[in-house]
Structure formats: structure tokens, C-alpha cells
Amino acid sequence: MARSTVRPETQDRHAEQEVARRLLDSAAQLSYDPVAEVDWDTPLDKDFHGASPEWSTLYGTAYWRELNDAQQKELTRQEAASVASTGIWFEMILQQMVLRDMYTKDPTDPRFQWALTEIADECRHSVMFARGAAKLGAPAYRPRRAVMELGRVFKTLAFGEAAYAAILVAEEVLDVMQRDWMRDEQVAPFVRTINNIHVVEESRHMKFARDETRKRLRHAGPLRRHLNAFVIAVASYVIVTSMVNRNVYAYAGLDTRRAVTEAKANEHHRSLMRSSCSGLMEFLASAGLLTRPALFFYKRAHLI
Structure with missing residues (x-):
């Protein structure tokens, strides 16, 4: 029997192209237009939360228990808007990195076409988040x-x-939050729709990011792996700790100093973050990206 003459790198490339084709097919079959899908016209109903209350940075604290129902709902609305604004900031970074990565690549390659599709998705998501925060x-x-x-x-x-x-870290952390929010009937209906759109479309983006991470690490030596593990951990720490702006407390009518102090010590929120990121940490560990210096930053961000 004749042996296959196809090189392993060629087989890998064909497999990666097949993944990209499946992602393109998925995007063609299941994508949303936020302008049409989200109810932008109905006035904001302040009887709803902006996010699941359990995800509030103050949930479970003494300060949270002192707030009345209207104050709790206003706080979660401001926190949800802050998370959306942080999402816009990082999506703009993401788009630039992906564009730069694809700048010299073959445009006939399905991976190139998927990358541009992902950028188009992120543009729509950023506009959706911006309109959601304003509402x-x-x-x-x-x-x-x-x-x-x-x-x-x-x-x-x-x-x-x-x-x-x-x-991947930014998308996975946001994904876990939004899966809870989109199912929670306490959350404003238009916010639930936004979350559902983002969860569905980001699942494809996370698949691509995982595959690209594995591919880029395939031939990485120890020095490169350790350096990038550190960079990724620092970036993750900055992203996660920037999700809820301290100004949300003032806009919700709270004492900012007290709110920040209690939020920083809130073990409920820390536990929620750790449990929600267990799958992400398993992936990073399998990729050899949970080095000792990296673990320091993940622990500081309460992701592990």
C-alpha cells in the first residue's frame, strides 16, 4: 500500500481551512442584525435590572442589603452599561489585531474570509453595546x-x-456573564436580546481564538511560551479589572468610596468569577500558559 505523501503541515492547513469554512457557514445561517432584532423604541422600564443582580459587584455585601429595590436595579443597569463600554473598548483592540494579522495573508483562504467576518460581527456588536448603554x-x-x-x-x-x-479571555469572561443575564427574567428584555445575540455570535469567535492559540503555540519554545503566558495574564488582569468602572456607583447614587471598598472585598463576586472561568483556565493550562508568573495575575483578578 502506498504511503500518503501529504505533509503534516499541509494536513494541518487543510483542517484549519475546514474549520474556517464551517464557521463561515454558521455565520451565514445564524447571524443577527441588532438594528432589527433589538427593541430600541420601547422606553426603558426601570422595573427591570440591567444584569442579573447576583452578578453585581456589591451583591451579598452589607451595602447591597441596605439598598432599596430601585437602587439595586439602577446599580445593575449602570454596571451592565460599564461592561458594555469595556466590551466596545476591547472589541476595537481585537479588530485592529485581527486586521494586522491578516494584512499579508491570502484572501482566498477561508481563514482570511472568516477573520473579516469576525471583524464585521464585532463592528455590529460595538454599535449594539453603545446603543444599549445609552438606552x-x-x-x-x-x-x-x-x-x-x-x-x-x-x-x-x-x-x-x-x-x-x-x-479569548475577554470573550469567555463576558460570555459566562451574558449567558446568565440572557436567561434572567429580572433583566430588561432588550438587554436579554443583546446578550443572546452576543453569546450566539461570540461562540464562533471563541472557537476561532482557541484554534489560533493552539496553532500559534504548536512550535513555540519554552522562552516564547513563558513570555506570552505573562503578557496574556497581564492583559487579562487589566481587562477584567476594568469591566466595572468605579463611576457606576456615583451614577447610581451611591457612596463611591464605600462601594469600592465593599466591592473589592466581596467574596461572593470573587467566587462567581472563579467558578465561571474554570473552563477557560483548563484551556490555558492545556496550552501551557498557566506559568507561575501568569498565575499571580489570574489570582489577582480572581479568575482562579
Whole structure:
């Protein structure tokens, strides 16, 4: 019997192209237009939360128990808007990194075409998040200036597995939150729709990010693996700790200093983050990206 003359790298490339074709087919069959799908016209009903109350940074604290129902709902609306604004910030970074990665690639390759499809999705998501935050009655929450500048450096310099694994961390953390929010009837219906759209479409993006991370690490030596593990962990820490802007408490009518203090010590929220990120941490461990320096930052962010 004749042996196959197809090289392993050629087989890998064909397998990666097949994954990209399946993602393109999925996008063609199941994608949404937020302009048409989300109810933008019905006025905000303040009887609803903006996010599942259990996901509030103050849930379970003494301060939370002192808040009346209207204050709790206003806080979750502001927190949801902050998470959306942070999502916009990172999606803009993501788009630039993916575009730069594809700049010299073959446009006939299904992987190239999927990358552009993902960027188109992210553009729609950013507009959807922006309109959602505005409807929640929130200001333009932005990360701290230092974080914005770090993001500028990261999106310019990050490449390969560092870029795709950081994308994966941001998407996975947001995905877990939104899966809870989209099912929770306490959450405003239009927010649930936004979350559902994002969860469905981001599942494809996460598949691509995982595959790209594994591919880029295939021939990585120990030094490169350890360096990128550190970069990914630092980026993850910055992203996660920027999700809820401290200004949400003032806009919700709370004492910012007390709210920040209790939120930082909130073991319920820490436990929720750790349990929700167990699958993500397993993936990073399997990819050899949970080095000791990296673990320090994941623990600081309460992801592990």
C-alpha cells in the first residue's frame, strides 16, 4: 500500500481551512442584525435590572442589603452599561489585531474570509453595546487613561498566541456573564436580546481564538511560551479589572468610596468569577500558559 505523501503541515492547513469554512457557514445561517432584532423604541422600564443582580459587584455585601429595590436595579443597569463600554473598548483592540494579522495573508483562504467576518460581527456588536448603554441611561464609561494607553501599546505590539489568547479571555469572561443575564427574567428584555445575540455570535469567535492559540503555540519554545503566558495574564488582569468602572456607583447614587471598598472585598463576586472561568483556565493550562508568573495575575483578578 502506498504511503500518503501529504505533509503534516499541509494536513494541518487543510483542517484549519475546514474549520474556517464551517464557521463561515454558521455565520451565514445564524447571524443577527441588532438594528432589527433589538427593541430600541420601547422606553426603558426601570422595573427591570440591567444584569442579573447576583452578578453585581456589591451583591451579598452589607451595602447591597441596605439598598432599596430601585437602587439595586439602577446599580445593575449602570454596571451592565460599564461592561458594555469595556466590551466596545476591547472589541476595537481585537479588530485592529485581527486586521494586522491578516494584512499579508491570502484572501482566498477561508481563514482570511472568516477573520473579516469576525471583524464585521464585532463592528455590529460595538454599535449594539453603545446603543444599549445609552438606552440604560448611562454615560460613556471608559477605562482609566493608563489602561487606555496600555491598550494602545498592546494592540500595536501583540501578535500570534498573545493576541488570540487575550481575545479569548475577554470573550469567555463576558460570555459566562451574558449567558446568565440572557436567561434572567429580572433583566430588561432588550438587554436579554443583546446578550443572546452576543453569546450566539461570540461562540464562533471563541472557537476561532482557541484554534489560533493552539496553532500559534504548536512550535513555540519554552522562552516564547513563558513570555506570552505573562503578557496574556497581564492583559487579562487589566481587562477584567476594568469591566466595572468605579463611576457606576456615583451614577447610581451611591457612596463611591464605600462601594469600592465593599466591592473589592466581596467574596461572593470573587467566587462567581472563579467558578465561571474554570473552563477557560483548563484551556490555558492545556496550552501551557498557566506559568507561575501568569498565575499571580489570574489570582489577582480572581479568575482562579
